[in-house]
Amino acid sequence: MNSADSATILGPILGIETSCDETAAAVLDAEGQVLSNIISSQQAVHERFGGVVPELASRAHIQNIDEVTGKALQEAGLGWRDLKAIAVTQGPGLAGALLVGLSYAKSTAYALGIPLVGVSHLEGHIASAWINRPDFPRNCVVLIASGGHTHLFHAEEKGGFHLMGRTIDDAAGEAFDKGAQMLGLGYPGGPLIDAAARKGHPTAVRFPRSRVRTGQFDFSFSGLKTALLYHLQSMSMEAITQQQADLAAAYQEAIVDVLVRQAFAAVERAGVSALAVVGGVSANSRLRARLADRAVKEGIELGVPALSYCTDNAAMIAAAGQRALLQGNVASFDCEAMPDCALPTWSGGGAVRRTS
Ligand code: KG4
Ligand code: ZN
16 A cells, blocks of 8 residues: 555554553654654652552553643644544553553544554564664564563564464563662663673673573573572672673673574574564664674664664554554454453454464
8 A cells, every 4th residue: 555545544643552661652644654752651650669560550551641642642743633543552461551541542532533443562562663664574573572572473474473482481571670680780670781781791601591492483581580590699799799790791691692593593484584673672782783783694684673662652552553454453442451462453363373
């Protein structure tokens, strides 16, 4: 479909994301350009608990959502009546948190008489790879590495997803978060390890790089976490503090090594020439550098989102919603939140097939 056709069908779309601890809203124009991307982080609410507290997350979403969507419209220079559709994260995520965004999206779409699109959060992350690069190949391998997921998909030209591998225990982002906690760096751990590691040596300690028997493209990070724990138990507090940067760099390197190894192996197996890496962990500077290096060496086209679209945001939800809408996937107003939903919601989940 050319852009003139899509402009007629789509018009501006509002995306809403409340699956975890960010209340986010964004507006995209008919061409998929981001007009606004507002994120209200709840980091201050959850920080002292060392993780997200579901009940507090729901409450904060309720408090923030009206202001966040209002800001998104204002920054886009649009009013409610200019919108042609509303896309919202339907799942996976925290049930109470999802319900806030979904109820808000349903009621506003209903009041405005415009279509509602339910989007899988994972599909949103996947769509983020195309926000700044609409010409990036659709036939590619996608690595999603976030706080809750580490999945490798072969994405097909027409929108089907073959699951090639996934973590059998912790997600990559979780490994970052738990590692940071053990290293005394704080929460959320990914950006803190990333920053600390810049001053350290990735070869200072050799942490394990797991291989999983269940599937060639699966991941496992729990052994790495335990290895860090044992390593720290063998050190004095003083030594840990002194060597914090080296430990962060070495631990990060172990996660990055596995992600890069598995992603490129999947590219080879899928027989494609493009790799998209998305999700919060794709913001990691070492991962981005290592992926870029390897992609150049192997002649693979690499797609990583701009930093503002790596961690949870609503621009990616609007982008996925726009694509869904183009394929005629409109949600009914009695659709429910899907805390455990697979991917994608709008193509019925049936498009996900395990290939390894
Ligand atoms: O995609 P996301 O915002 O939320 C989920 O869907 O889970 O991902 C959050 C995860 C957290 O675990 C966070 O520590 C990690 O992404 N993360 C990073 C970086 N920035 C965020 N991990 C490594 N390096 C970073 N720079
Ligand atoms: Zn996410």
